[in-house]
Amino acid sequence: MSVNDASDVGDRMQHWAMTVDRFLVHAARWHGGRELVTRGADGAISRMTWQDVERRARQLSAALLAGGVGQGTRVATLSMNVSRHVEAWFGIMGMGAVCHTLNPRLFEEQLVYIVNHAGDRWLFADLQFAPIVARLRAQCPTLEQVVYLCDEAQRPGGEGIAFETLIAGQRTDVRWGQFDEHTAAALCYTSGTTGNPKGVLYSHRSQVLHTLIVSQYEVFALSARDTVMMIVPMFHANAWGLPFAAAAAGAKLVLPGPKLDPASLYELLEQEQVTFSGGVPTVWQLLLAHLKAQRLRLSSLKRVLIGGSACPEAVARSFRDDHGVEVLHGWGMTELSPIGTVSGRPNAAVAALDAEAQLAYTLKQGRVPFGVDMKISGESGERLPHDGAQQGLLKVAGPAVVARYFGEDRDVLDAEGYFDTGDIGTIDAQGYLHITDRSKDVIKSGGEWISSVEIENIAASHPKALMAAVIAVPHPKWRERPLLVVKLKPGQDATGDEFLAFLDGKIAKWWMPEQVVFVAEMPLGATGKLDKKRLRTQFPALPAS
Secondary structure, X not given: OOOOOHHHOHHHXXXXXXXOHHHHHHHHHHOOOOEEEEEOOOOOEEXXXXXXXXXXXXXXXXXXXXXXXXXXXXXXEEOOOOHHHHHHHHHHHHOOXXXXXXXXXXXXXXXXXXXXXXXXXXXXXXXXHHHHHHHHHHHOOOOOEEXXXXXXXXXXXXOXXXXXXXXXXXXXXXXXXXXXXXXXXXXXXXXXXXXXOOEEEEEHHHHHHHHHHHOOOOOOOOOOOOEEEEOOOOOOHHHHHHHXXXXXXXXEEEEOOOOOOHHHHHHXXXXXXXXXXXXXXXXXXXXXXXXXXXXOOOOOOOEEEXXXXXXXXXXXXXXXXXXXXXXXXXXXXXXHOOEEEEEOOOOHHHHOOOHHHHHXXXXXXXXXXXXXXXXXXXXXXXXXXXOOOOOEEEEEEOOOOOOOOOOOOOOOEOOOOOEEEEEEEEEOOOOXXXXXXXXXXXXXXXXXXXXXXHXXXXXXXXXXXXXXXEEEEEEOOOEEEXXXXXXXXXXXXXXXXXXXXXHEOOEOHHHOOOEEEEOOXXXXXXXXXXXXXXXXXXXXXXXXX
């Protein structure tokens, strides 16, 4: 065979299975001294290094193997963002078991359904969730063992096993990987807003590729110089891939634990000199309001990733103008592992525009990085042009996009292999995605679509508004009309006419809400996003004026 025969090239490359343990091995070997900082439920700060995490995660793997956990065994976690949770992730996945993150904010019946559907055998939990764990054990027959993320002295009432007791004396030379990269690594369930939650089973390969996708400059662009504070919970869509991306970059990782109030977050941001952070819009709205009220400044933060729901213009402006912080506006979902698009890092054409024009693009959901593809489809499945005007069903494809749900046999892809996200949007000539609504949230009035998201974003920029939501209410003539629900900033008073006047000229006349109502509290879902399902229950019709 000639040395120039191209057919022989593939056989000459090393086989290097893409398994997630490689992230931690890399971090420990090449960035071993970089810290992981955790604030516990009691407010105490603890510190360890990536080397410490690798050693302890290997000890956990050894303990799991000794306890009968094998490849494919589902092991659940019920924990906030703390270092032992990170150790559990790598210890579970590294030896071939499946890490199933449970959301403690779900209703108990949802958790019971999810644990039983997944067939979880072990459960790792924070002490604060001991009451939930006790109820789960009584209703989930597959659960064999509970491990509390604590030391022996803290173990609640002699129940379960303490994490530190479990790993004490275990060997550190347990082998990781050594299995096919298509092996299942993690399991995460959707929120179940339109039925029972559905499980998305991620492979090692999909998680490694997703990490490479988000590590691109136009997405997270993390480096070994960054200090990352992970506000987005580890039980929310893989924490957007931040634990793996931070390890791959060798970044310092700050874990705020359960204390997510604005004062506590600000203290950590400044104390640890955080440069990058990610969270849902409500977190940032509350933090910015705190900073303004207390006349505080952000001294180290350079970039924030905002996702989970649309970023209000007021939030983007405040970060940019008041604090000099770059906003990365992301869109994704559990089924995408979860990142789909990110805006904030403009392409050449957008970068040539002035600051105000660039902001308009930042407020869109962004462009796809390499590794993600998307299209806009009409109701009959036809592709729609990328003109920024024609809106349709958003469909996505890629190596980290779901093909079928856990426990189901049928694919959820169209004829071209794309997954229907349930979102409605447009794609413009620059490739920027703009989500106009969820298909279940869009308001259908007089045969035309009204975007609740666009009205919300404008209303939320009113100087008196803390949060805003728009839902559809029945109408005898037009079928549905928009209702604007507003939570005001502390100490503010307002009238509905003020908000309608603020919207006048910014939206089409026929988009104007029929009414504005003010609420003391805005219902939030299990991931911190506005819960429109509960708002619709609260306001099934226009309130009596």
